[in-house]
Amino acid sequence: MSSELVQLQPNDEHNQKLEANVHPPQWTNPTPSRPYHLVVIGGGTAGLVTAAGAAGLGARVALVERELMGGDCLNVGCVPSKGIISAARVAVGAKDASEFGIDVPEVYVDFAAVMQRMRKLRAGISHNDSASRFRDLGVDVFFGQASFLDSNTIEVGGSELRFKRAVIASGARAAAPPIAGLNDIEYLTNESVFSLTELPRRLGIIGAGPIGCEMAQSFAQLGSEVFLVESEHGIMPREDREAAEIVQKEMVRNGVKLLCCGRNLVIKNEGGIRLTVESHGKSYDEPVDQLLVAVGRAPNVEDLNLEAVGVDFDKKGVKVNDNLQTTNPRIYAAGDVCSKYQFTHAADFMARIVIQNALFAVGPFGKKKASDLVIPWATYTSPEIAHVGMYENEAEEAGIEVDTYVQHFSDIDRAILEGQDDGFVKVHTKKGTDQIIGATIVAENAGDMISEITVAMTGGLGLGKIGSAIHPYPTQAEAIRKLGDQFSRTKLTPLSKKILGLLQRLNVGS
Ligand SMILES: Cc1cc2nc3c(=O)[nH]c(=O)nc-3n(C[C@H](O)[C@H](O)[C@H](O)COP(=O)(O)OP(=O)(O)OC[C@H]3O[C@@H](n4cnc5c(N)ncnc54)[C@H](O)[C@@H]3O)c2cc1C
Numbered sequence: 001m002s003s004e005l006v007q008l009q010p011n012d013e014h015n016q017k018l019e020a021n022v023h024p025p026q027w028t029n030p031t032p033s034r035p036y037h038l039v040v041i042g043g044g045t046a047g048l049v050t051a052a053g054a055a056g057l058g059a060r061v062a063l064v065e066r067e068l069m070g071g072d073c074l075n076v077g078c079v080p081s082k083g084i085i086s087a088a089r090v091a092v093g094a095k096d097a098s099e100f101g102i103d104v105p106e107v108y109v110d111f112a113a114v115m116q117r118m119r120k121l122r123a124g125i126s127h128n129d130s131a132s133r134f135r136d137l138g139v140d141v142f143f144g145q146a147s148f149l150d151s152n153t154i155e156v157g158g159s160e161l162r163f164k165r166a167v168i169a170s171g172a173r174a175a176a177p178p179i180a181g182l183n184d185i186e187y188l189t190n191e192s193v194f195s196l197t198e199l200p201r202r203l204g205i206i207g208a209g210p211i212g213c214e215m216a217q218s219f220a221q222l223g224s225e226v227f228l229v230e231s232e233h234g235i236m237p238r239e240d241r242e243a244a245e246i247v248q249k250e251m252v253r254n255g256v257k258l259l260c261c262g263r264n265l266v267i268k269n270e271g272g273i274r275l276t277v278e279s280h281g282k283s284y285d286e287p288v289d290q291l292l293v294a295v296g297r298a299p300n301v302e303d304l305n306l307e308a309v310g311v312d313f314d315k316k317g318v319k320v321n322d323n324l325q326t327t328n329p330r331i332y333a334a335g336d337v338c339s340k341y342q343f344t345h346a347a348d349f350m351a352r353i354v355i356q357n358a359l360f361a362v363g364p365f366g367k368k369k370a371s372d373l374v375i376p377w378a379t380y381t382s383p384e385i386a387h388v389g390m391y392e393n394e395a396e397e398a399g400i401e402v403d404t405y406v407q408h409f410s411d412i413d414r415a416i417l418e419g420q421d422d423g424f425v426k427v428h429t430k431k432g433t434d435q436i437i438g439a440t441i442v443a444e445n446a447g448d449m450i451s452e453i454t455v456a457m458t459g460g461l462g463l464g465k466i467g468s469a470i471h472p473y474p475t476q477a478e479a480i481r482k483l484g485d486q487f488s489r490t491k492l493t494p495l496s497k498k499i500l501g502l503l504q505r506l507n508v509g510s
Pocket of ligand 1: 041042043044045046047064065066067068069070071072073074076077078079081144145146147169170171172190211300303304334335336337341342343344345346347380
């Protein structure tokens with residue numbers, strides 16, 4: 001029955017394998033046992049990590065999923081998007097090969113094969129999130145819509161699951177904002193775009209946030225003519241402006257037509273889709289084959305009967321305290337449904353907090369706090385943008401004075417040799433100290449590189465310590481080490497210079 005879902009189209013061998021793992025058609029829900037220590041609603045990252053972790057520590061756990069285990073990340077988010085991005089990077093690498101003295105006569109993109117490869121890899125990965133794996137871990141897996149009956153009971157498909165603690169990990173979904181004419185057409189969201197088998201010749205994308213930018217650049221690299229509409233100026237409005245501008249320049253080079261500061265956006269259904277918008281004083285009226293809406297997310301809070309159990313929520317999601325406890329003390333929440341940090345790794349670490357707080361903390365003792373998490377994030381454009389901690393404006397608003405250190409990749413040998421010298425590492429430290437309070441990296445592998453700074457922040461290591469750690473030459477990560485040198489040079493005061501001079505004279509004369 002679930003193979004009718006758009007997420008599982010086309011119904012080929014790879015999607016059948018995916019379905020067999022994440023929503024087996026023949027699955028029979030178990031008979032609920034004694035009250036569960038923990039019932040988890042939602043089988044995305046937050047729910048899976050909670051269920052596996054709690055069961056592994058000896059708790060009796062039930063997990064309820066209404067569609068596909070793995071949630072957004074595996075099925076319609078991180079995994080398929082990065083599968084497409086990897087193919088698009090190969091395409092653009094082949095197109096740019098002549099810059100390296102390599103002659104690639106003609107680059108032909110077989111989009112159907114690109115998508116088939118993605119589906120094959122996604123199905124291969126899906127075993128980790130499979131119903132059978134979780135059953136083998138000792139979790140009772142139920143498929144169906146979960147809804148609270150009272151503060152002790154959740155109902156799913158006619159079964160009543162009694163619980164001591166419950167976790168809402170129901171995630172979020174695409175929810176288009178009101179756009180004139182949008183409801184007159186069939187448009188794509190992240191739930192349907194990965195089911196395409198034909199490359200749209202002309203693709204409209206609304207929203208230049210992370211998802212919109214990743215998809216706009218990839219589809220342009222694969223050969224679509226892409227019109228990216230954004231209501232604010234430029235792309236990725238939340239990011240460091242210098243960082244976003246570097247990515248924007250590359251996206252435009254890849255052929256993306258950025259229609260930013262978009263006004264009077266109207267979608268028309270005139271035998272096909274027409275995108276009309278004003279951008280920077282010019283009017284556009286573009287026929288497109290497909291339109292992807294990549295703005296707007298809504299928490300999955302409906303249908304849970306939260307009112308019956310006194311769990312407060314609003315349009316941003318379920319309200320939780322710093323211990324991820326809802327307004328009903330027996331019920332916790334984790335992941336996209338309750339957080340502004342809508343990332344898989346954030347959902348994962350919130351789940352760990354929930355396990356600890358729901359099952360092992362005694363009163364206030366042993367409670368973990370979400371605010372202690374140092375959460376990095378990355379957008380996987382080319383180059384990537386990765387960030388951790390505060391932006392400069394956030395520090396300013398919080399009244400924290402900062403020193404800012406920047407190392408451009410144009411001075412990093414490896415980046416030059418790779419043809420990837422457009423980018424930088426920027427680190428903000430608390431004024432006068434080497435305590436890192438935030439960092440942004442723009443680099444081809446910024447998502448990997450940001451972890452060094454995240455580790456430093458988590459472990460309380462300053463920029464000076466990073467500078468004293470040997471980094472292999474030649475690597476792009478040397479840029480981070482060089483920032484350590486920049487910091488050390490600021491410690492060279494006239495007095496310390498005088499002392500060094502004196503010591504030198506004592507040792508080797510003048
Ligand atoms: C296109 C795209 C690309 C992304 N790329 C990245 C990336 O590169 N890196 C990254 O870190 N993050 C990325 N994300 C974000 C990431 O996918 C989410 O942050 C992550 O999936 C959140 O996990 P979750 O468990 O909170 O929610 P979800 O993954 O949404 O899982 C919630 C689950 O709950 C189920 N559910 C909901 N209500 C009920 C109910 N009443 N009963 C039973 N089940 C229910 C849903 O069916 C769903 O399976 C991306 C997202 C998108 C859309």
